[in-house]
Amino acid sequence: MRLQFLLTSDQRALGATFMRNLNDDLLTFVYPSDAPRTFHTAFCPPLRMVALDAEGQVLFDQVVPAWKFVRLPACRYVIETGPKVDYRPHVHTIISLAPDLPQRGTMDASLRMDDLLFALLAEAVADLRRIREAHLGEVRPEIQRRRFSAWERGQIVSSAGFLLDFSQDWSLPEGAVKLSYAVLRAEAPYLEELVAASVAGIPWRHEFPSHCMRCGKPGSWRPILQPAPQAPVEILWRYQRPENAIPICHHCTETLDLLRNEPLQLDLVWGLWGPRFEALWRWHRARKNNHLPDWDPCVHPLWPPEFGGATWEAGSGALAHAEPRPPQGVLRSEQHMTALRRALFCKRFRGRQPGEAPLQKLLDFRLDLFEGETL
Numbered sequence: 001m002r003l004q005f006l007l008t009s010d011q012r013a014l015g016a017t018f019m020r021n022l023n024d025d026l027l028t029f030v031y032p033s034d035a036p037r038t039f040h041t042a043f044c045p046p047l048r049m050v051a052l053d054a055e056g057q058v059l060f061d062q063v064v065p066a067w068k069f070v071r072l073p074a075c076r077y078v079i080e081t082g083p084k085v086d087y088r089p090h091v092h093t094i095i096s097l098a099p100d101l102p103q104r105g106t107m108d109a110s111l112r113m114d115d116l117l118f119a120l121l122a123e124a125v126a127d128l129r130r131i132r133e134a135h136l137g138e139v140r141p142e143i144q145r146r147r148f149s150a151w152e153r154g155q156i157v158s159s160a161g162f163l164l165d166f167s168q169d170w171s172l173p174e175g176a177v178k179l180s181y182a183v184l185r186a187e188a189p190y191l192e193e194l195v196a197a198s199v200a201g202i203p204w205r206h207e208f209p210s211h212c213m214r215c216g217k218p219g220s221w222r223p224i225l226q227p228a229p230q231a232p233v234e235i236l237w238r239y240q241r242p243e244n245a246i247p248i249c250h251h252c253t254e255t256l257d258l259l260r261n262e263p264l265q266l267d268l269v270w271g272l273w274g275p276r277f278e279a280l281w282r283w284h285r286a287r288k289n290n291h292l293p294d295w296d297p298c299v300h301p302l303w304p305p306e307f308g309g310a311t312w313e314a315g316s317g318a319l320a321h322a323e324p325r326p327p328q329g330v331l332r333s334e335q336h337m338t339a340l341r342r343a344l345f346c347k348r349f350r351g352r353q354p355g356e357a358p359l360q361k362l363l364d365f366r367l368d369l370f371e372g373e374t375l
């Protein structure tokens, strides 16, 4: 266990940001006076936050996930530590040591905090500059919804929150602070969806291999499930996820009559993505039937935790597994394989043969390539 004190405003502003895991370290924020405080846990691992008054009485004690604003009551000390750490034996030490600490304490200098910090600040300010240019004055929700995609709006919102956190201890240009408030106000109804999109909704199509999964020739990724016609723009990124798409060429689309054959589409996407498509499908159905369970999209951006397994391969929608990834390594059962073979070989291969499709190699399944010829 290491006990670290954060005394200066810049140390406090950084806190647990950039630390992969607090383990059982205690970060203690020491303030000169009692005041209510807002913390933002962007980039933080899940952590326990504890607020103490000057006498060491506990005013707040909660485990907080990443990407959250946390409002603390008027307090003198704030402790951040791992979710399971028992901080109580150390409260006495904190209270007795803190007032005597020099006002410029030292943190682990090897972290190079200030470089990271200024890079992030510069990025946040650049985001807000885009807002100012897009709106020419007042921030209007309809312009925000039309001009920017959900993942961009999520990043802009995070930047605004980040700047507001800093504005409490640092002097930032007044325009940036005003604009940050205006953005958060305009986006308030969509915040959770946008923050989820900022991680999970980033574009991927041009980064992934897109060879046709049937014949291996150049193709493109085609989404399968369609959003309801009246779906809000904030959730459309969920239908753009790789788990809802298959790479297929024009030729095979025609040969399979794919656009008019919904069971075939489902076989292909289900077979390719296995439990990851199942989880997305459960989200899609639950939303359609108004049966979505209450869940925290900041911790599980993709779908409620009970819809998928514990790992990426098994369909987890957790933050750690939310960035778009190609289908390599998905846990496929015999049912998935059967569906895949059924769809890939339901029509005779004419002219084009199932070749050395890079995607088929990725899938690493044992297809009998002549099976289609005997049908």
Ligand SMILES: [Zn+2]
Pocket (backbone or CB within 6 Å): 212, 213, 214, 215, 216, 217, 219, 248, 249, 250, 251, 252, 253
């Ligand atoms: Zn093809």
